[in-house]
Amino acid sequence: MKHSSTFINGKCFFIFLCGILFLTKLSFSIGELEVACRDVERKALDKFKRGLADPSGRLSSWVGDDCCRWEGVSCNNRTGHVVELNLRSPSSNSLDGDGTAQTLSGKIDPSLIVLKDLNYLDLSKIDFGGSQIPSFIGSLQSLRYLNLSGASFGGTIPPSLGNLSRLVYLDLNKVDQFELTKSSLYWLSGLSSLKYLHLRGWDLSMSATDWLQTVNRLPTLLELHLPFCQLSNLPLTLPSLNFTSLMVLDLSNNGFNSTIPNWLFNLKSLVHLDLNSNNLYGPLPDKIAYLGSLQKLDLSLNTIEGQLSKNLGKLCNLRSLELSQNRITGEITNVLDSLS
Ligand SMILES: *[C@@H]1O[C@H](CO)[C@@H](O)[C@H](O)[C@H]1NC(C)=O
Ligand SMILES: *[C@@H]1O[C@H](CO)[C@@H](O)[C@H](O)[C@H]1NC(C)=O
Ligand SMILES: *[C@@H]1O[C@H](CO)[C@@H](O)[C@H](O)[C@H]1NC(C)=O
Ligand SMILES: *[C@@H]1O[C@H](CO)[C@@H](O)[C@H](O)[C@H]1NC(C)=O
Ligand SMILES: *[C@@H]1O[C@H](CO)[C@@H](O)[C@H](O)[C@H]1NC(C)=O
Numbered sequence: 001m002k003h004s005s006t007f008i009n010g011k012c013f014f015i016f017l018c019g020i021l022f023l024t025k026l027s028f029s030i031g032e033l034e035v036a037c038r039d040v041e042r043k044a045l046d047k048f049k050r051g052l053a054d055p056s057g058r059l060s061s062w063v064g065d066d067c068c069r070w071e072g073v074s075c076n077n078r079t080g081h082v083v084e085l086n087l088r089s090p091s092s093n094s095l096d097g098d099g100t101a102q103t104l105s106g107k108i109d110p111s112l113i114v115l116k117d118l119n120y121l122d123l124s125k126i127d128f129g130g131s132q133i134p135s136f137i138g139s140l141q142s143l144r145y146l147n148l149s150g151a152s153f154g155g156t157i158p159p160s161l162g163n164l165s166r167l168v169y170l171d172l173n174k175v176d177q178f179e180l181t182k183s184s185l186y187w188l189s190g191l192s193s194l195k196y197l198h199l200r201g202w203d204l205s206m207s208a209t210d211w212l213q214t215v216n217r218l219p220t221l222l223e224l225h226l227p228f229c230q231l232s233n234l235p236l237t238l239p240s241l242n243f244t245s246l247m248v249l250d251l252s253n254n255g256f257n258s259t260i261p262n263w264l265f266n267l268k269s270l271v272h273l274d275l276n277s278n279n280l281y282g283p284l285p286d287k288i289a290y291l292g293s294l295q296k297l298d299l300s301l302n303t304i305e306g307q308l309s310k311n312l313g314k315l316c317n318l319r320s321l322e323l324s325q326n327r328i329t330g331e332i333t334n335v336l337d338s339l340s
């Protein structure tokens with residue numbers, strides 16, 4: 001009796017297993033059939049394309065029904081939804097002559113808002129002519145990667161970006177001279193997954209007094225680039241330091257005019273630290289020895305005074321050290337002797 005019920009159970013289990021295998025195979029073939037692009041998303045991309053001037057034909061593959069085959073567009077191979085839009089310019093090759101032929105320019109059509117599954121958007125180096133970053137980008141809720149580096153935007157950073165709670169990379173590196181109005185940073189606290197933040201060149205003076213507290217609410221941050229942001233205020237104390245995983249910190253060219261704050265030396269994972277051109281004064285604290293992972297340290301163009309801390313010699317991973325244009329006195333060679 002016992003024996004036969006085990007047998008029946010075994011048989012049922014076998015049939016059950018076959019059923020699962022069959023259904024899995026069936027759904028795979030349905031998936032493969034469905035992989036073509038969604039009509040509504042193709043129309044949106046087409047409208048977006050029409051908003052751009054494309055003198056060198058970079059979007060010439062954007063024809064036909066299956067937008068998943070268009071260059072720079074990737075779809076989820078089971079749902080057919082567009083998940084990536086990567087229009088990063090191929091690196092300009094000086095042999096090609098004037099390089100400008102590669103550049104797309106124009107505006108971002110709001111039709112992109114239908115791309116609900118878009119998780120990767122790279123429009124870096126497209127020339128948007130000093131216009132405002134459209135605030136509808138904050139509605140692309142699936143975004144994990146947003147790169148508008150060198151994309152010639154002006155105005156302010158739209159606070160709606162703070163709705164992108166899944167964002168891991170945010171690169172708004174501004175290299176042009178288009179006119180800016182003051183931006184604030186309060187919206188950042190919505191980006192709780194952020195690992196990489198680059199806001200070079202934006203005028204963040206509206207957050208001069210609270211930028212550090214805001215950044216301190218991003219415990220997963222690994223890279224923070226805020227050079228040329230007119231932050232002007234570097235708080236000397238911070239009740240508790242949250243972003244201790246930070247590996248890269250660039251706060252250069254912000255005109256802090258203060259001493260080097262103590263909390264900085266608790267960022268023990270730092271590999272790159274750049275504080276150049278900030279009018280930082282006072283001696284280099286002995287606590288510099290805490291930053292044992294540092295490979296690159298730039299303190300040039302400040303007013304750092306006196307003898308160099310001997311502890312600089314304990315930074316045994318250091319490969320690049322910039323101290324020029326300070327008021328350092330005394331011998332430097334004996335401090336640096338131990339740095340192979
Ligand atoms: C679907 O995409 C996944 C992840 O990108 C990949 O590993 C897989 O091979 C793809 N399947 C097909 C049938 O293309
Ligand atoms: C953004 O794009 C630029 C090239 O246009 C690239 O240099 C940069 O590394 C990208 N940023 C990130 C976070 O990948
Ligand atoms: C997005 O952010 C803006 C400004 O912060 C806010 O007014 C709006 O309600 C947010 N939308 C969603 C869908 O969260
Ligand atoms: C540290 O980060 C957590 C998570 O974002 C936050 O709840 C907490 O308030 C932060 N602490 C400080 C001092 O900002
Ligand atoms: C820097 O701060 C000192 C006082 O702490 C002040 O006298 C000086 O004017 C400031 N310099 C700049 C450029 O703001």
